[in-house]
Amino acid sequence: MILRLSSTIRLLVVPCLLAAAPALAAPLKTEVRKLATRRGAQVAPLPPGANVKWSHAPYETGDCSICHERNDRANPGPITTSVNENCYSCHEEFQAIMARKFKHVPAVETCTNCHNPHNSTERKLLVGEMVSMCTACHKGIKAQLDNATVRHDAVTTGEKCSNCHNPHAANVEKLLIQLPFDLCVNCHSKDGMVASDGKPMTNFKAWLADNKVWHEPVKAKDCSACHRTHGGTNFRLLVSAYPSTFYAPYDTKTYALCYGCHNDKVVSVPETTTLTGFRDGSRNLHYVHVHQERGRTCRACHEVHASKQDHHIRDGVPYGPKGWLLKINYTKLPTGGSCAKTCHETKTYNNKTLTSSAPK
Amino acid sequence: MLAQRRLPAWVVAAAVVAWPAAGRAFSNVALGAVLENPVLPTLDGGRAELLSRQATASLFVFFRPEQDHSLSALRALEAIRQELAGKPVRFVAVVSGSWPPDEVRQVVKAAGVGWPVLVDRDDVLYGRLGVRLHPVVGIADRGARLVAYEYFREINFQEIVLARLRVQLGELGEADMARVLEPPKATSGSPEADARRFVNLARALWRRRNAPKALEALGRSLAVAPSAPAYALQGEILAAGGDCPSALRAFEAALRLDPADAGARAGRQGCQR
Numbered sequence: 001m002i003l004r005l006s007s008t009i010r011l012l013v014v015p016c017l018l019a020a021a022p023a024l025a026a027p028l029k030t031e032v033r034k035l036a037t038r039r040g041a042q043v044a045p046l047p048p049g050a051n052v053k054w055s056h057a058p059y060e061t062g063d064c065s066i067c068h069e070r071n072d073r074a075n076p077g078p079i080t081t082s083v084n085e086n087c088y089s090c091h092e093e094f095q096a097i098m099a100r101k102f103k104h105v106p107a108v109e110t111c112t113n114c115h116n117p118h119n120s121t122e123r124k125l126l127v128g129e130m131v132s133m134c135t136a137c138h139k140g141i142k143a144q145l146d147n148a149t150v151r152h153d154a155v156t157t158g159e160k161c162s163n164c165h166n167p168h169a170a171n172v173e174k175l176l177i178q179l180p181f182d183l184c185v186n187c188h189s190k191d192g193m194v195a196s197d198g199k200p201m202t203n204f205k206a207w208l209a210d211n212k213v214w215h216e217p218v219k220a221k222d223c224s225a226c227h228r229t230h231g232g233t234n235f236r237l238l239v240s241a242y243p244s245t246f247y248a249p250y251d252t253k254t255y256a257l258c259y260g261c262h263n264d265k266v267v268s269v270p271e272t273t274t275l276t277g278f279r280d281g282s283r284n285l286h287y288v289h290v291h292q293e294r295g296r297t298c299r300a301c302h303e304v305h306a307s308k309q310d311h312h313i314r315d316g317v318p319y320g321p322k323g324w325l326l327k328i329n330y331t332k333l334p335t336g337g338s339c340a341k342t343c344h345e346t347k348t349y350n351n352k353t354l355t356s357s358a359p360k
Numbered sequence: 361m362l363a364q365r366r367l368p369a370w371v372v373a374a375a376v377v378a379w380p381a382a383g384r385a386f387s388n389v390a391l392g393a394v395l396e397n398p399v400l401p402t403l404d405g406g407r408a409e410l411l412s413r414q415a416t417a418s419l420f421v422f423f424r425p426e427q428d429h430s431l432s433a434l435r436a437l438e439a440i441r442q443e444l445a446g447k448p449v450r451f452v453a454v455v456s457g458s459w460p461p462d463e464v465r466q467v468v469k470a471a472g473v474g475w476p477v478l479v480d481r482d483d484v485l486y487g488r489l490g491v492r493l494h495p496v497v498g499i500a501d502r503g504a505r506l507v508a509y510e511y512f513r514e515i516n517f518q519e520i521v522l523a524r525l526r527v528q529l530g531e532l533g534e535a536d537m538a539r540v541l542e543p544p545k546a547t548s549g550s551p552e553a554d555a556r557r558f559v560n561l562a563r564a565l566w567r568r569r570n571a572p573k574a575l576e577a578l579g580r581s582l583a584v585a586p587s588a589p590a591y592a593l594q595g596e597i598l599a600a601g602g603d604c605p606s607a608l609r610a611f612e613a614a615l616r617l618d619p620a621d622a623g624a625r626a627g628r629q630g631c632q633r
């Protein structure tokens with residue numbers, strides 16, 4: 001043995017990210033499987049003929065004794081301290097990095113879980129291609145990637161997993177380098193980006209600068225509240241169902257995305273005096289708009305990321321093949337609000353009394 | 361049932377006054393407003409207050425069954441409760457009375473929650489506060505003042521709620537809270553770190569008296585980011601090899617970057633003797 005490795009090679013199904021995500025089963029939490037193949041199986045130098053692209057400086061220059069007992073390539077003996085102590089003696093910045101709150105368990109255990117300390121075909125001396133290596137343990141993510149009909153380029157391009165995650169330790173759950181929004185806008189802050197369905201994608205920095213009423217997940221920089229960032233089966237990488245069309249028959253299941261936080265009764269009960277302010281007396285106007293065969297989906301009136309008006313009410317909706325903006329003309333009133341003529345005749349609602357302002 | 365069905369006028373007044381300054385919380389109750397403290401029936405057939413007059417912080421969470429976020433939030437809050445065990449924090453959950461009790465019990469059991477679950481019949485409390493979201497957490501101080509409002513987040517929910525409670529307990533300050541809300545970027549590499557790594561390698565090589573390779577490593581360090589320790593070690597190695605003129609230049613370079621560098625000062629003195 002060149003390196004003194006962890007004495008027990010275990011094959012257990014345990015959550016590697018236990019330290020990173022103490023809350024037990026969040027919806028996005030996926031299976032993580034510790035693998036024997038990760039236990040330093042590739043710490044030896046690659047055999048002659050391997051397509052070596054990267055070498056560790058001490059190995060390259062034959063200074064085996066930097067890490068090992070002897071300066072003898074043929075018989076270097078065991079390493080002189082634990083793997084991580086050895087690494088940190090030069091890579092000292094990792095002492096501070098590993099002091100962060102959320103730690104990747106394989107990195108805590110031993111650097112050689114993921115790195116070959118001698119040479120590699122991969123950058124950063126990784127023992128394998130990054131996505132394959134990460135998903136060897138993160139089986140749930142692998143399943144998401146394999147089954148995704150809507151893919152996210154961030155997973156497979158550039159720094160791949162490291163575009164968003166710090167594989168050692170981080171200050172944000174899921175080992176995210178920053179809060180989700182701060183990561184997402186690294187790409188989603190330019191004009192001209194096009195989704196896989198050919199539709200233009202929003203420049204979020206510009207949109208949010210121009211629309212000051214932000215949806216709560218946006219305020220919290222929590223894009224992953226609504227988007228499954230590794231890949232998924234819903235359009236726009238949405239975490240759960242939401243109608244992709246302007247009109248849709250009402251079914252609670254098709255609004256699973258919104259009801260992940262909002263109360264479905266806001267829409268599904270015809271009468272209420274407590275659940276929503278969008279009511280005329282006790283007549284629930286959400287119900288009136290949505291709960292029908294040709295129901296208006298949330299987007300008919302609400303802008304999901306940010307808007308200029310309270311309640312995320314949008315200025316207008318695109319209409320027709322050229323996207324002509326049909327103004328909603330919503331006005332907030334002391335006793336409720338009104339929508340001026342566009343979708344329908346001007347109508348006013350009163351949510352301060354139990355009596356409707358108009359006949360039902 | 362709530363003791364009174366009408367919101368007291370002073371609560372409305374407090375909410376209206378506090379709204380613009382304190383920011384949005386529940387739709388009808390702003391941060392800083394004093395909450396009413398109704399006694400509600402509990403899931404196990406008893407009755408309990410929404411807030412505790414004894415606890416430094418009273419946390420209440422509105423949740424509902426058949427919702428992943430509610431289950432996640434309850435689990436996260438239970439983890440927080442365990443972490444703060446023994447501290448004067450009280451936890452209660454609030455669920456609409458429209459849900460079948462057995463369904464509620466299932467989610468409560470799955471989350472491992474042992475604290476009181478209040479039943480909000482006819483959604484009266486929900487409507488008075490203007491809850492709107494599920495799950496959502498409110499935290500009140502000993503005086504029943506609403507001090508924190510947190511809706512569910514996929515990322516860092518537990519961190520943030522825990523920090524809010526710790527602020528209330530006096531364990532964290534507002535600056536700490538700001539760091540929890542905006543955690544510093546978790547970068548790994550930097551030119552300075554690369555440069556330090558080569559200095560450390562050079563130091564290890566020099567301990568083995570391998571001067572040529574140590575100097576080569578220092579050259580790589582200085583090429584990335586010049587630093588006093590790199591120049592000082594370079595001077596030390598050169599001086600040991602008898603090249604005091606070159607060593608002096610290295611020590612001077614180190615002291616230009618850090619006049620207090622002890623190694624460079626000692627090395628320069630040694631060469632000047």
